[in-house]
Amino acid sequence: MQFIDLKTQYARIDRDVKARIEAVLDHGQFIQGPEVQALEARLAEFVGVRHCVGLSSGTDALLAAMMALEIGRGDEIITTPFTFIATGEMIALLGARPVFVDIDPVTYNIDPARIEAAITGRTRAIMPVSLYGQCADMDAIAAIAARHRLPVIEDAAQSFGASYHGRRSCALSRIGCTSFFPAKPLGAYGDAGACFTDDDALAKSLREIRNHGQDRRYHHPRLGLNARLDTLQAAILLAKMEIFPEEVEARARIGARYTELFQARGAVGTDVGGAPVLTPYVHPHNLSVYAQYTIQVEDRDAVAAKLNEQGIPTAVHYPIPLNEQPVFHVGLPGEDYPVSTAIARRVLSLPMHPYLDEETQVRVVEAVAEAAGL
Structure with missing residues (x-):
């Protein structure tokens, strides 16, 4: 069983790629070939x-945006303490301080x-993370940011x-930053990413920053x-964009x-400790791309070990805040x-990709239910 099935996806687009x-x-x-400009557009x-x-x-x-x-x-x-290291790492590399x-x-x-x-007199920005494929509450965050001119x-x-x-x-903030790491909802065949903005001056700065700070x-x-x-x-991502809207719906x-x-x-439920297995909650106003399908379980290591014995791969995103x-x-x-600490001890990500059939999902759920004592 594949945790993320890139082979099936490639079989659909191999000729185009x-x-x-x-x-x-x-x-x-x-470097900076026509495919880059085409992809950006x-x-x-x-x-x-x-x-x-x-x-x-x-x-x-993230670094270029800051x-x-x-x-x-x-x-x-x-920012949040419950995220991948890159979020806080890029803040610190600039000599700034992440405030969790x-x-x-x-x-x-x-x-x-x-x-x-x-927020203090030294606060210069707010950096929410849209974790597991669901956007943060960006309107509430934007209202706070507007009051403090951040x-x-x-x-x-x-x-x-x-x-x-x-x-x-x-498209929900001054600058949006994403990753095209191969395992992401839209993934390249190596490292890649992008920034998005409606601000012409920021876009100009970002283009200079990515290329050694040169304007010519x-x-x-x-x-x-x-x-x-x-x-x-960029060429690979252009091929993948042909099927990406369909994959978003499938996810x-x-x-x-x-x-x-x-x-x-x-x-049932979503509260920490509320049930042996807690499923993710997606707000009705959100559409999640489920970069991960992440549950909460008690005795995570034991559950993961039992799944591994049955050939079901798992991952933990993220074990240490x-x-x-x-x-x-x-x-x-x-x-x-306390919330980050408690959830970090319980989260377990299951196989998730646009080509996951119902039979495989039933097998995964049955195995989790047995291992967790449902």
Whole structure:
């Protein structure tokens, strides 16, 4: 059983992928070739913003976004501790300080009700993460940001293709950042990412930053990065965009089917400790792309081991909150972020991709139910 089935996807698009790669090999423009501009236009249209700026990874997209906003040493960025290290890592690399705010126990995204208390005179931005494929409560966050005149940067590494009140992820804030890592809902065949914005000046800055800070050849008005999106990866992503809208619908359908199957076996609720198995909750105004289908279980390691014995792969996203990571050590581990701490001990991600058939899902659910004692 595949945790993420890229082989089946490739079988659908192999001719298109090969043709596009061959076109790049023929024209030889491996850096900033025409496929990059074509992909940026396609993605901007899909998201519904004026500008898409392709970058070398989702991590570099976060870094470039903060550099474009001139965030630096001594600044504070409010974000969540329940996320991949890149979110806090890029803040710290700029000399800024990540200020963690605990999460909502239902969606696992940053809790807007806790944000305002964390704002200080050094706060320069709010960076919510749209975790597991569901957008954070961006309207509530935007209202807080507007009151304090702060930009919002959406870390949408897991939510490209998702929507919130009918608007696409990456079009919900001053800058949206996403990742095209191969395992993401829209994945390249290597590292890739992008920033999205309606701000013309920011888009110009982002394009300069990704290319060593130059506004024209050998003229550098700012410090930048070597963070360009490879032409070959752009070509692959163009092929994948042909089927991506269909895959978004399939992900939503398959995620909902998982939940229905679990609920039929008695998995109920979303509160920590509320049942042996807790299924993810998606707000009615959201469409999730289920970058992961993540449940909560007691004695996670034992459950995962039993599934592994049956050939069912699992993963944990994420076992250690950022405040407990040795590189940060923000306060006493778990003391200030009880929801993140509790959920990090219980989350378990199951096989999830657009080609997951119902028979396989039934097998996974039955195995989890048996292992968890449902």
